[in-house]
Amino acid sequence: MAHYAASRPERTASTGPLITLPLRLTITEEISYSWRHNIAVPSVLSTDPAALAAWLTQHEDAWAEEWDPSDADTAEHDACSRTVEAAEVREPGTDPDRFPLTAQEYHHQALDSAAYAAMFRLQGELGTLRMTTAPHASTRHGAEEDRDAVASWEGPIRGDVTIINACRFLFHLDSLTEQTADVIAAEADELCDQGATVWQFDDVYFVQIGELDSAEAVAVAHALAQRNTPAL
Missing domain, CATH: 3.90.1150 (Aspartate Aminotransferase, domain 1)
Known part of the structure; x- marks a missing residue:
């Protein structure tokens, strides 16, 4: 009878047991806004939406000072993306969950x-x-x-x-x-x-x-x- 050595299944983060840790996360969130404003742009871009968007991205000085998120018509929170930039285990005694509101x-x-x-x-x-x-x-x-x-x-x-x-x-x-x-x-x-x-x-x-x-x-x-x- 032949015997074969069975390899031990590798444990990954997605299959291992879960534990609850006190963490402090640094999260970057991107939200899509709809905003109406009159902006001076090169006339040649008026018929090319893609080129117009690219030009506005490269020339924030044409509109950034007037930009106010509270003035936007809509904010697409459901379509936003979030990235965890950093995570660290914190000490609850010196870094509590949050300061209670007054x-x-x-x-x-x-x-x-x-x-x-x-x-x-x-x-x-x-x-x-x-x-x-x-x-x-x-x-x-x-x-x-x-x-x-x-x-x-x-x-x-x-x-x-x-x-x-x-x-x-x-x-x-x-x-x-x-x-x-x-x-x-x-x-x-x-x-x-x-x-x-x-x-x-x-x-x-x-x-x-x-x-x-x-x-x-x-x-x-x-x-x-x-x-x-x-x-x-």
Whole structure:
């Protein structure tokens, strides 16, 4: 009878047992953004998208200073790629999982999430509304304890709304004619307790509405959306 020496199966990282280690990882993440902006480029590239993309990659100075991820229309997180650049075993006693959030940080997180929820409620009326300035500590005089976010919309009547602590709203409309400004202000006066204020700079008029509560803000957003909808 012939005997054959059986080779011992080689153990690899993918087939071996798993253990849980406290690690510190350095991760590089790439995300695809969709961004609209007016950029000066060589005219010959206007009919060649591939060459245009290559030129913009090589000439970041033509657009990089204006680039702001918060101003992007979309961010394709699902299509992003991640690479672990480094991994090391850490000592939990001196390098804990993470520093616990303070009560104030938890409060800010809750307000910031609520600000996005408030923006989405208004977006139900103003379809082009999008967050243009993420929630942050207010820079308004005397309001340093507040958390402000700014959302903007496009259309014949365009503007933005400052969302204050996710519960108060301040609308700003610009580049209006005198007649349009007066009509919008009169309508806001009927919808809201605080009403509207009109300013003039040369021949251009501006309207500020608020501060409003959530119900008033939705009513104003609805009225503005109707004025931005072309008559059939």
